[in-house]
Amino acid sequence: MVDCPHHLRKIMRFILVMAFCHMTTSPGFAEGSCEEDFKRLSTLGTDSSASRDLYEILGNKAANDSSGDCYFYLSRATDAGLGNRKDIVLSRAQLKKGADLGSKICIHQLGYRYLTGKAAPKDFDKAFEYFMEGSRLDFADSSFYLGHMLENGLGRDPSLGLALDEYKKADRLGSGDAKARLGYFYLTGKAGDKDITKALEKLNDAVASDSGRAAYLLGELYSKGRGVPRDFKKANSYFEKGAKLNSAHCLVSLGDSYLFGRGVEKYPAQAIAYYEKAVEMGHLPAMMKLAFLYEQGEHLEKNSTMAANLYQQAADKGLTGAKVKLAHHYLFGSGVRQDEDKARELYTYAADRGNPEALNILGNMHRDGRGVTPDYKIALDYYLKAAQKGYTRAYFNLASFYRQGLGVDPDIEAAFRYLELGARAGDADCQSLLGELYLRGEGRPRDAKQALYWIERAAIQNHPKSLFSLAGFYEKGEIIEKDYVEAAKLYHRAKVKGMSAADGKLKLLYVTFAAQVGPEMEELQAYKGMGEKLGIKTEAKNPRDRDLNLGIQYLWGVGYPRDRARALVHFERSQLRGSRLAAEFASWVEERLSETQRRRVSELRLKRDL
Numbered sequence: 001m002v003d004c005p006h007h008l009r010k011i012m013r014f015i016l017v018m019a020f021c022h023m024t025t026s027p028g029f030a031e032g033s034c035e036e037d038f039k040r041l042s043t044l045g046t047d048s049s050a051s052r053d054l055y056e057i058l059g060n061k062a063a064n065d066s067s068g069d070c071y072f073y074l075s076r077a078t079d080a081g082l083g084n085r086k087d088i089v090l091s092r093a094q095l096k097k098g099a100d101l102g103s104k105i106c107i108h109q110l111g112y113r114y115l116t117g118k119a120a121p122k123d124f125d126k127a128f129e130y131f132m133e134g135s136r137l138d139f140a141d142s143s144f145y146l147g148h149m150l151e152n153g154l155g156r157d158p159s160l161g162l163a164l165d166e167y168k169k170a171d172r173l174g175s176g177d178a179k180a181r182l183g184y185f186y187l188t189g190k191a192g193d194k195d196i197t198k199a200l201e202k203l204n205d206a207v208a209s210d211s212g213r214a215a216y217l218l219g220e221l222y223s224k225g226r227g228v229p230r231d232f233k234k235a236n237s238y239f240e241k242g243a244k245l246n247s248a249h250c251l252v253s254l255g256d257s258y259l260f261g262r263g264v265e266k267y268p269a270q271a272i273a274y275y276e277k278a279v280e281m282g283h284l285p286a287m288m289k290l291a292f293l294y295e296q297g298e299h300l301e302k303n304s305t306m307a308a309n310l311y312q313q314a315a316d317k318g319l320t321g322a323k324v325k326l327a328h329h330y331l332f333g334s335g336v337r338q339d340e341d342k343a344r345e346l347y348t349y350a351a352d353r354g355n356p357e358a359l360n361i362l363g364n365m366h367r368d369g370r371g372v373t374p375d376y377k378i379a380l381d382y383y384l385k386a387a388q389k390g391y392t393r394a395y396f397n398l399a400s401f402y403r404q405g406l407g408v409d410p411d412i413e414a415a416f417r418y419l420e421l422g423a424r425a426g427d428a429d430c431q432s433l434l435g436e437l438y439l440r441g442e443g444r445p446r447d448a449k450q451a452l453y454w455i456e457r458a459a460i461q462n463h464p465k466s467l468f469s470l471a472g473f474y475e476k477g478e479i480i481e482k483d484y485v486e487a488a489k490l491y492h493r494a495k496v497k498g499m500s501a502a503d504g505k506l507k508l509l510y511v512t513f514a515a516q517v518g519p520e521m522e523e524l525q526a527y528k529g530m531g532e533k534l535g536i537k538t539e540a541k542n543p544r545d546r547d548l549n550l551g552i553q554y555l556w557g558v559g560y561p562r563d564r565a566r567a568l569v570h571f572e573r574s575q576l577r578g579s580r581l582a583a584e585f586a587s588w589v590e591e592r593l594s595e596t597q598r599r600r601v602s603e604l605r606l607k608r609d610l
Contacts, residue, residue, distance in 0.1 A: 034061060034070040041082045055083025062094070068101025072109060079119060088119040099130070104139040111142060115149070124155030135166060140173035147178070164191050176211030179203070184217060187227070196227035207238070212247025215239065219253055223262070232263025243274070248283035251275070255289070259299070268299035279310070287314040288322060304335030315346070324350045324358050331361075331370070340371030351382075356391035359383075363397060367406075376407030387418070395422030396429045403443075412443035423454055431458035432466040439469065448479050459490070467494035468502050475505075485549050544577035551585060564589055565600040572605070 037058050044051035055077055062070035071094045078084055078091040092113065098106030111130030113120035128149055134142025147166030150159050164185070170178030183203035185191040200221075206214030219238035222231045236257050242250025255274035258267045272293065278286030291310035294303045308329040314322030327346035330339045344365060350358035363382030366375050380401055386394035395418045401407055403415035416437070422430030435454035438447045452473055458466035471490035474483045487505075494502035551570035554563045568589045574582035593601065 034058065034065065034073045037061070038073040038077060041077055042080075044082070051083035053083075058083075062098070066101065068098035068103030068106055071095060071098030071101070072103060072105045075106075075109070092120055102137075104134055104137050104142070107137070108134045108139050108142045108145075111145060115145065115154070124149070128155035135169065138173055140170045140175040140178070143167075143170035143173060144175045144178045144181070147181070160191060174209060176206045176209030177213055179206030179209060180211045180214035180217060183214060187217070187221075200228070207241060210245055212242040212245035212250060215242030215245065216247050216249040216253065219250065223253070232257065234263075236263045246281070248278040248281045248286065251278040251281075252283060252286050252289065255286070272300060279313075282317070284314050284317060284319050284322070287311070288319075288325070291322075291325065304329065306335070308335035320350045320353050320355050324355055324361075327358070327361070331365075340365075344371050351385075354389065356386045356389040356394065359386035359389070360391055360394045360397065363394070367397075376401065378407075380407040387421075390425070392422045392425045392427035392430065395419065395425070396427055396433070399430065399433065416443055423457070426461075428458045428461040428463040428466070431455070431461075432463045432469075435466065435469065452479055462493065462497060464494050464497035464499040467491075467497065468499050468505070471502070471505065483549075485552050542577075544574050544579050544582075547571070547574035547577070548579050548582045548585075551582065555585070555589065564593060565597045565604055568593065568601055569604045 037054060041051055041054050041058065044054065055074075058070070058074050058077060062068075062074045065071075075091040075094040075098075078087055078094060080086065084090075092110070095106045095110050095113075099110055107130050110120070111127045111134060112118075114123045114127035114130065116122070128146070131142045131146040131149065135146045143166045147163040147170060149155050150166060151163035152158060167178045167181050167185075171182055179202050183199045183201075183206060186195045186199035186202060188194065200218075203214045203218050207218065215238045219235045219242065220226070221228055221235075222238065223235035224230065236254065239250040239254045239257065243254055251274045255271040255278070256262065257264055257271075258274065259271035260266070272290070275286045275290045275293075279290055287310045291307045291314070293299055294310065295307040296302070308326060311322045311326040311329065315326050323346045327343045327350070328334070329336050330346065331343035332338065344362070347358040347362050347365070351362055359382050363379040363386065364370070366372055366379040366382065368374065380398070383394045383397045383401065387398055399415040399418040399422070402411045402418065404410065416434075419430045419434040419437070423434045431454045435451045435458065437443055438454070439451035440446070452470075455466045455469045455473075459470045467490050471487045471494065472478075473480055474487040474490065476482070491502040491505045495506065547570040550560075551567045551574065553560050554567035554570065556562065560566075568586055571582045571586035571589065575586055
């Protein structure tokens with residue numbers, strides 16, 4: 001055929017097509033071959049003479065198919081551009097032809113397109129009509145989606161009773177998704193009394209009918225222990241079933257399990273693979289999770305460009321939170337060219353939809369003059385709107401404005417009111433500043449107990465200023481018992497968090513130790529060598545750290561008489577509980593013990609309480 005003149009090739013192609021058309025109308029023609037032809041067409045690619053020939057054959061076959069079902073496969077080929085140019089208008093027209101012939105699948109697909117706005121203008125009225133017709137013809141998926149529209153008031157007024165009728169009909173027709181929805185109703189009591197037994201029964205039936213939704217719901221039940229004993233392994237078994245059914249929710253949940261080690265060993269690479277697969281399916285939470293990992297450089301190489309690209313994908317799908325994250329990248333030029341105007345545009349979009357973080361950041365931009373003329377009054381208005389939505393960072397900004405009189409008359413009472421709101425909501429900046437104001441007696445009588453209360457809460461969150469201030473309490477012994485070791489730990493943590501003044505305080509503490517230790521500077525040098533490691537310890541709230549602290553205090557004579565024997569025994573006990581630092585101290589002390597001290601150590605080791 002390659003050597004034939006062009007007109008002969010056309011004649012031969014016409015003969016082949018006519019022969020195929022005759023074959024499709026003959027009694028022995030196999031059912032379901034439209035689907036087989038579509039599968040073959042999928043393997044041929046989008047642009048080849050073979051695919052064009054097969055597309056034409058499929059079109060002729062559809063024209064001779066009285067059921068109309070072949071038009072469904074023809075429309076899928078047109079959607080994908082297989083053997084013909086991609087054309088969603090033509091594809092929809094092909095579905096319409098099949099629907100006019102009474103094809104249930106074509107009727108349903110038209111309803112789905114109008115419902116979702118995919119390959120058709122979104123039109124709830126048309127979607128409702130097509131689903132109603134599909135349900136009348138006992139097409140299970142149409143009954144399910146009709147129930148969905150009735151439940152949510154799409155195209156018609158909401159009616160839970162009618163929705164329930166459609167879900168039950170779809171269930172009888174074998175819809176796994178309908179079984180899953182009914183299981184959810186039993187689980188939540190949305191359509192009557194809660195019944196966990198019926199919920200589990202219906203959801204397991206749905207999983208057996210290949211419902212990824214049901215697998216996800218069951219996985220969530222066992223993961224969170226809602227009505228059933230918490231069991232991460234069982235949860236993961238359901239998530240795995242759902243993942244095999246291409247449930248993006250299940251893929252993400254499996255990713256979470258491998259990332260955090262829930263019911264499986266931690267395996268970040270596997271978690272990322274699950275997230276990536278869900279991203280390919282267009283799952284928005286997966287995009288956000290993967291973007292965050294790239295942004296932070298957690299478990300994979302930090303890549304701000306990849307993070308920004310993922311946030312852009314989610315933002316393009318209308319996710320407001322993604323627009324805020326993308327705005328951050330434009331504001332600071334992270335992974336994208338810095339563009340404050342673009343950032344402001346994205347923040348404004350989110351703020352107009354009530355996003356409190358965006359409202360707060362727009363306040364910052366007007367406060368600092370980033371991309372706009374500085375204006376404290378406009379900034380204050382944005383902070384007030386964010387605070388009304390309970391955004392704790394806005395409370396701190398409002399307190400600062402009222403305290404300093406920025407865009408408003410100074411009002412220390414208003415400042416305290418917003419600080420207290422933020423502090424009780426857990427904002428570390430509010431807790432820290434509230435504590436500092438009580439400590440200094442600004443706006444309120446000085447109250448060291450209130451100061452300590454709020455400073456401790458901020459320090460738990462590793463707030464640098466509060467770590468520094470709390471160290472001062474321990475160093476001076478104000479309200480709480482003087483403890484130079486705790487002070488050193490806290491100053492070190494403050495230094496690590498960027499509090500430069502903490503370094504000077506640490507040096508002064510070394511001098512204090514030197515004065516107490518006396519002329520033997522060797523032990524002081526040992527402390528200096530351990531200082532960095534000591535700083536990474538948390539407050540002594542468990543036996544391991546309590547013994548470590550006691551050992552240090554006996555070693556230096558801080559709060560107790562100097563006693564190397566007792567110090568060694570405490571270090572040994574802390575070492576047995578897993579402290580590497582205690583092991584280093586124990587080794588250092590043991591090398592310096594006299595024979596008398598060694599005998600005392602042997603005696604002390606036998607005692608439970610020292």
